[in-house]
Amino acid sequence: MSHEEQIDLRIRRTHRFLQEAMIELIAEKGFEAITVGDIAERAMINRATFYRHYQDKYDLVARIFEETADSLVKHMKPFHKDADKKDLEHPPEIWVQVFEHVAEQSQLYRAMLGKNGSSWFTARMREYIVKLILENEQRWKPSAGSRQRIDPAMPEALPVMQLSHALIGTIVWWLESEKLYTPRQVATWFWRSAFYGYLSARGYEVPLQSDKGKTTLPKLADDLGQGLHGL
Structure with a gap:
């Protein structure tokens, strides 16, 4: 696997973790109550990593919908x-x-x-x-x-x-x-x-x-x- 493929794989894995975390948290506590910190913690990544991929929780929801x-x-x-x-x-x-x-x-x-x-x-x-x-x-x-x-x-x-x-x-x-x-x-x-x-x-x-x-x-x-x- 090339270096580019490894990077792409990590990005897709991060996206999946964040999206799964968002869906779980919505079911548990509701969308309005969720913070970026909640999502990052559930996905076991830091907030900086979240912001490298999404602007905010609304952007994450938008990407989930589009996909x-x-x-x-x-x-x-x-x-x-x-x-x-x-x-x-x-x-x-x-x-x-x-x-x-x-x-x-x-x-x-x-x-x-x-x-x-x-x-x-x-x-x-x-x-x-x-x-x-x-x-x-x-x-x-x-x-x-x-x-x-x-x-x-x-x-x-x-x-x-x-x-x-x-x-x-x-x-x-x-x-x-x-x-x-x-x-x-x-x-x-x-x-x-x-x-x-x-x-x-x-x-x-x-x-x-x-x-x-x-x-x-x-x-x-x-x-x-x-x-x-x-x-």
């Missing part, structure tokens, strides 16, 4: 449409993968989004979700075809904010229930309730029946789920 978001997108599996599985009981796999990611990082999300967590982290996550939806909304708008908006007066910012709250609320509820339900179950429930409400709130008349009489979710919501891979 977590990058990991979510990086590890998503390719999205494949399945014409036979577009009903309320079969959400697009992209949403199942979101909840699988939350399950894998449950300690992080339970600490950061829970009652002792970081309001800053929650706000950043909400902003990320809103950005995600708005950027990918253009993908499914054309699929609405000639469908007319039934309530064009509603502010566009409201339904997307409601959907971001719904996703975070679903994640928190699931983690607080100690994950008694599988990622697929929770993704199905989120998909079933959130997207009908979201599309209706955006002013579109959402059909409840397909030509065959089978209850389905609209194609535009399906396309919105696909858009996660475009980031």
